[in-house]
Amino acid sequence: MRHEAESDPEQTTRGPAPPKANRPQPGSALVVLRFAVRMLILIGFASIGTIGFARTLEALLTMAAIYCSAIATLRREAPFGPVLTNFDEAAAYALCALMVSKAA
Numbered sequence: 628m629r630h631e632a633e634s635d636p637e638q639t640t641r642g643p644a645p646p647k648a649n650r651p652q653p654g655s656a657l658v659v660l661r662f663a664v665r666m667l668i669l670i671g672f673a674s675i676g677t678i679g680f681a682r683t684l685e686a687l688l689t690m691a692a693i694y695c696s697a698i699a700t701l702r703r704e705a706p707f708g709p710v711l712t713n714f715d716e717a718a719a720y721a722l723c724a725l726m727v728s729k730a731a
Contacts, residue, residue, distance in 0.1 A: 658710070658711040659711065666723075670684065692717045692718075695717035696717040
């Protein structure tokens with residue numbers, strides 16, 4: 628009596644399937660879309676801030692950078708991977724916060 632693995636020659640040459648992650652990793656396009664939507668939300672909140680648009684936007688962008696860094700650390704994302712991650716988003720928010728602080 629043969630085992631199923633012996634009857635399928637392709638299965639024995641491929642080896643075991645790679646382990647699946649708990650969550651699917653978003654592609655770079657999804658990360659860019661998420662960044663743009665969050666940016667619009669932050670700009671909307673900064674426009675109703677009481678300490679001025681630039682100072683409010685700078686504070687919100689800084690908090691967004693800290694949030695994205697924490698999420699990337701908790702998800703154990705690779706900082707220099709082939710696709711965009713929360714680390715890349717955090718760097719973009721930090722850069723925007725720096726530009727807003729220098730412009731104000």
